[in-house]
Amino acid sequence: MTVAALLSGGVDSSVVVHLLNENGTKPDLFYIKIGRNDDELLHCSSEEDMEMAKAIAKRYGNKLTEIDLHRQYWDTVVDYTIRKVRSGLTPNPDVMCNKLIKFGVFEQCAGKNYDKTATGHYATTTEIDNKIFLSTAKDTLKDQTDFLAQIDTLQVQKLIFPIGNLMKSQVRQIATKVNLPSSKRPDSQGICFLGKVNYNDFIRRYLGENPGPIVEFETGRILGHHKGYWFHTVGQRKGLCLSGGPWYVVKKDIEANIIYTSKGYGVSTQYGTEFTVCDFNFIAEQAAWAQSKEPKEITFKIRHTPEFTEGTVQYLNNNRFLVKSQKPLQGISAGQFGVIYDKEHKICYGSGEISTTP
Numbered sequence: 001m002t003v004a005a006l007l008s009g010g011v012d013s014s015v016v017v018h019l020l021n022e023n024g025t026k027p028d029l030f031y032i033k034i035g036r037n038d039d040e041l042l043h044c045s046s047e048e049d050m051e052m053a054k055a056i057a058k059r060y061g062n063k064l065t066e067i068d069l070h071r072q073y074w075d076t077v078v079d080y081t082i083r084k085v086r087s088g089l090t091p092n093p094d095v096m097c098n099k100l101i102k103f104g105v106f107e108q109c110a111g112k113n114y115d116k117t118a119t120g121h122y123a124t125t126t127e128i129d130n131k132i133f134l135s136t137a138k139d140t141l142k143d144q145t146d147f148l149a150q151i152d153t154l155q156v157q158k159l160i161f162p163i164g165n166l167m168k169s170q171v172r173q174i175a176t177k178v179n180l181p182s183s184k185r186p187d188s189q190g191i192c193f194l195g196k197v198n199y200n201d202f203i204r205r206y207l208g209e210n211p212g213p214i215v216e217f218e219t220g221r222i223l224g225h226h227k228g229y230w231f232h233t234v235g236q237r238k239g240l241c242l243s244g245g246p247w248y249v250v251k252k253d254i255e256a257n258i259i260y261t262s263k264g265y266g267v268s269t270q271y272g273t274e275f276t277v278c279d280f281n282f283i284a285e286q287a288a289w290a291q292s293k294e295p296k297e298i299t300f301k302i303r304h305t306p307e308f309t310e311g312t313v314q315y316l317n318n319n320r321f322l323v324k325s326q327k328p329l330q331g332i333s334a335g336q337f338g339v340i341y342d343k344e345h346k347i348c349y350g351s352g353e354i355s356t357t358p
Helices: 011-022 046-060 070-086 093-109 153-158 168-177 199-207
Strands: 003-006 028-033 064-068 116-118 124-128 131-135 212-216 222-226 248-253 258-262 271-282 296-301 309-317 320-330 337-341 348-354
Touching: 003 011, 011 046, 011 168, 028 046, 028 093, 046 064, 070 093, 070 199, 093 116, 093 153, 131 153, 131 348, 271 337, 296 320, 320 337
Parallel strands: 003 028, 003 116, 028 064, 212 258
Antiparallel strands: 124 131, 212 222, 248 258, 271 320, 271 348, 296 309, 296 337, 309 320, 337 348
């Protein structure tokens, strides 16, 4: 079996390379570059990451290839992100990066030459009736299936996740035990491959600033001012710079450039119990409930958290589904992905974008 391993320079992908080599697989390593060397903000930490990747490749004698996909990234993931933010929605560039770049453009450029592609994601796959399904990781705190919930059938069949059955602490222990150069590197925070890039700085670069009022939802009282509705998302608490809080963003008026906030006096202001997802992407196959008007018990996520929420899903029309939660949800934000799992939150069926319309 020939394997291409995506190497970022971090501890997770480094341990993937170690495990593959230990198991007798000699993977070819690929470092995907999306940063721009000519841009001080967007050059990322690619030089440091690449040096770490070279050290791992040298350690195990694996071939390492750098693939520059920054143009494709900007044409797809960045374009998607800016369009959604400008529309007042809350995008998830990490989800689209996996779908379009890591397992999209990379597959067309290089992955197609290999039997499998290995990554450092915390996820697993499960075979049921000769079909490969995306399934959750052993470490529920680190599970990343929500970031993979837009991939398709062909992509999930191609992927292997060597650390999916390990706890994060075990991954660190392995890295330390075998003295990997990345063993003490912190986990990356930021936009997909963009690592250290601050999200607000990223948005400001493309949309600038547009000051407007912050208004108390219940009273209409102006509490302060924001620098642009695109810097805020429904459910947000931090970053409002208001006294007497905590305050939460509960609504955005895009046309008037108003951010509405609340302390949550009423459940309806910042909590909801249902939402609609549209353009649902089934990863392995269309689930039995896909055309059923009867509610089906499932678990789901609406953001990257360790918790899975219990609820039901029900078919509406045109690949749209109504999701109802057993408990009130804080900060249901249009544009994010609603990710649907089975009742035991083992199998990830797929995801759809949370809609602004019922």
